[in-house]
Amino acid sequence: MKILIPDLMTAESRAAMARQHEVIYEPTLVTDLPALLRAAPQADCLIVRNRTQVRGKLLDALTRCRVVGRLGVGLDNIDLEGCAARGIEVIPATGANALAVAEYVVTAALMLLRPWFAASASVLAGEWPRAALVQGHEVAGRTLGIVGFGSIGRETARLGAALGMKVIACDNSTSAATIAGNDVRAVSFDELLATSDVVSLHMPLTAGTRNLFDARALAAMKPGAILINAARGGIVDEAALARALCDGHLAGAALDVFDTEPLGARSPLVGAPNLLVSPHIAGVTEESETRVCNLVARRVIEALAAQRTA
Structure with missing residues (x-):
């Protein structure tokens, strides 16, 4: 079977799949939709990152495809209903980059609570x-x-507790008993906003979570709190966040994801104080890349084998 990979994937994981299947590795296709559409009809499996939108014309072009591997955990770039209707199994790398994201969160919290890094240039200047x-x-x-x-939220809770933080959580899809089983106190969304010194977001982007952190939610946060979003752009109203930083209601924020990526020069975030930003790399380390790619490769091999015997 043919496995099409239009984005970066480790050589080790590609070699594992190539022992049983034909691997077409063309990482430039992620920015060349016409070429990707030409290659798609021959693919039995497509493996993507977050930039490839598996919907519309691309999904229609995947006439042979039965498996889509996602090198990451967010699935907002994939039309899940459309894939299900076509009998396409979607395989995310659940849990494989959780530690990398959790380390990003605690690092951002430490930096924003004690922002000495901002004075480095001044100290070097005398x-x-x-x-x-x-x-x-x-x-x-x-x-x-x-x-x-989920897996990333739980790992973040573990690291936070290891640093001596009091950890609370809310999640409509996770029971209070499950949260408590991780030595974390389950609270309502409103209580979390009002009492947290650091708020970290770990949910998918859906119709229900878009602009969840709007002006009202940001105003309900504890004065002087810090907001960290390493989940998905669109969950935070960026203009409202900029205002909350500028008026001093929030002490700082760290964003790894944005409503539009790359971040435009006219973004309302430009010039906001006490703001750390990064280009959607919270879950990307050498170690997590190895785990993510190897996990997806292994599960793709298993899924294609099941397709052969079905």
Whole structure:
């Protein structure tokens, strides 16, 4: 069977699949939709990252495809109903990058609670802004609120607790008993907003979560709190967040994801104070890449084998 990979994937994982299948590795196709549409009809399996939109013309072109592998966990770039209607199995890399994202979250929290990094250039220039930097906070004893308690949320809770944080969580799809089973207190969304010193988002982008953190939700957050979004762009109203940072209601924010990626020069976030941004890399480390690619490769091999025997 033919496996089409139009984005980056490790050589080790490709070699594992190539022992049983024909692997077509063309990582430039992610930015060349016409070429991807020409290649798609021959694919029994398509493996993508978040930039490839498996919907519309591309989904229609996947006439032989029975498996879509997702090198990551977010599925908002894939038409799941359309895939199901065509008998296409969708395979995400659930859990494989959880540690990388969790480490990103706690790193961002530490940096924003004690933002000495912002003074590096001044110190190197001969200045000594010590007085402005002695108001930082220790992370131990602070309350970490986790919105969404899947594999990444649970790993973030574990690391937060290891740093001495009090961890609370809310998730409409996870029972309070399950949350409590991870030594985390389950609370309502409103209580989480009002009591958390650090709020970290770990849910998919859906109609129900789009702009979940709008002006009202941001205003309900504890004054001086920090917001971290390493989940999906669109969950946070970026203009409202910029206002909350500019007026000082929030002490800081870290965003790895945005409503539009790449972030445009006219974004309302440009110029907002105490804001850390990164280009959708929270879940990407050398170690997590190995885990993600190997997991998807193994599950794709299993899924294609099942297709052969069906």
